Amino acid sequence: MGHRLTAISTRTGDAGTTGLGDGSRCLKSAARIQALGEVDELNSHLGLLRSMGLPSAIDALLSQVQHDLFDLGGELSVPGMTLLKPEQVAALDDALKDYNAKLPPLAEFILPGGTQTASQAHVCRTVARRAERAVVAVSCEVAQAGGEQAPTLLRAELLQYLNRLSDLLFVLARTLNRAGDAASTEVYWNHQRQPKA
Numbered sequence: 001m002g003h004r005l006t007a008i009s010t011r012t013g014d015a016g017t018t019g020l021g022d023g024s025r026c027l028k029s030a031a032r033i034q035a036l037g038e039v040d041e042l043n044s045h046l047g048l049l050r051s052m053g054l055p056s057a058i059d060a061l062l063s064q065v066q067h068d069l070f071d072l073g074g075e076l077s078v079p080g081m082t083l084l085k086p087e088q089v090a091a092l093d094d095a096l097k098d099y100n101a102k103l104p105p106l107a108e109f110i111l112p113g114g115t116q117t118a119s120q121a122h123v124c125r126t127v128a129r130r131a132e133r134a135v136v137a138v139s140c141e142v143a144q145a146g147g148e149q150a151p152t153l154l155r156a157e158l159l160q161y162l163n164r165l166s167d168l169l170f171v172l173a174r175t176l177n178r179a180g181d182a183a184s185t186e187v188y189w190n191h192q193r194q195p196k197a
Contacts, residue, residue, distance in 0.1 A: 030141075031134070031137045031138045031140075031141045032076055032079075032138050032141075034134050034137070035076050035131065035134035035135045035137065035138050036073055036076050036077060037134075038127065038130050038131035038134040038135075039069055039072055039073045039076065039131050039134075039135075040073065041127055041131075042069060042124065042127045042128055042131050043066055043069045043070070043073075045120070045123055045124045045127050046062055046065060046066055046069075046124055047066065048120060049062065049117065049120040049121060049123075049124055050062050050063070050066075052116055052117045052120060053117070054117060054176070055179055058172060058175070058176070061095055064091070065092075065165065068084065068088050068161065071083040071084045071085075071088070072084050072158055072161060072162075075154070075155070075158060076135070076138065076154075076158070082155065084155070084157050084158060084161060085157070086157060088157075088161060089157055089160045089161050089164060092161065092164040092165055092168055093164060095168055096164060096167055096168045096171060099168070099171045099172060099175050100171045102175070103171065103174050103175065103178075108188045108189055109188070109189040109191075110174070110186050110187060110188055110189065111187040111188070111189055112125075112126075112173070113187045114173070114176075114177035114184075114185040114186055114187060115176055115177055115179075115185050117176045117179075118173040118174070118176040118177040118185070118186075119173075121169050121170075121172050121173035121176055122169070122170075122173045124169045125166050125169035125170050125173065126166075128162055128165045128166035128169060129162075129166045131162050132159060132162035132163055132166065135154065135158050135159055135162060136159065138154055139154045139159070174186060
């Protein structure tokens with residue numbers, strides 16, 4: 001990972017291909033590039049969430065997550081490289097347990113919404129799920145290639161991290177709907193509502 005960008009516009013992708021971190025090139029429509037794009041979009045949405053003003057502990061947690069996502073993206077970009085550690089997945093598990101323990105149990109589904117920060121956390125959650133699906137697609141593509149020439153299979157930690165992160169973002173959305181207010185701003189699904197005429 002010693003290579004750093006010095007020129008932003010290289011024109012090397014004008015023909016629809018892009019370079020991976022190991023120097024190889026592939027189509028921009030490849031599953032691996034799609035997954036990289038989803039992870040990048042997730043990181044950008046997290047940056048937007050952090051810009052909205054969060055409790056300091058949540059902001060620090062999401063700062064670490066943004067760095068972790070660069071590690072995850074690095075593994076996608078350089079087949080065979082190991083950057084994301086099991087400890088990073090465990091840290092999400094710990095945060096999930098900690099924040100969820102402070103919330104009342106859910107008796108009903110909730111609609112994405114509430115405060116602006118909670119709503120953006122829900123957007124991040126759905127993008128994390130999309131990124132997870134994209135990484136599954138990379139795993140399937142790699143597995144289908146088969147044979148000794150197939151790229152290294154993606155490690156389980158990548159999927160575990162995105163799976164835990166989406167769960168954590170759901171819990172953080174609930175937490176943010178309670179931040180600084182005695183009353184929750186959660187919106188519950190009313191499955192018995194009557195359609196308007």
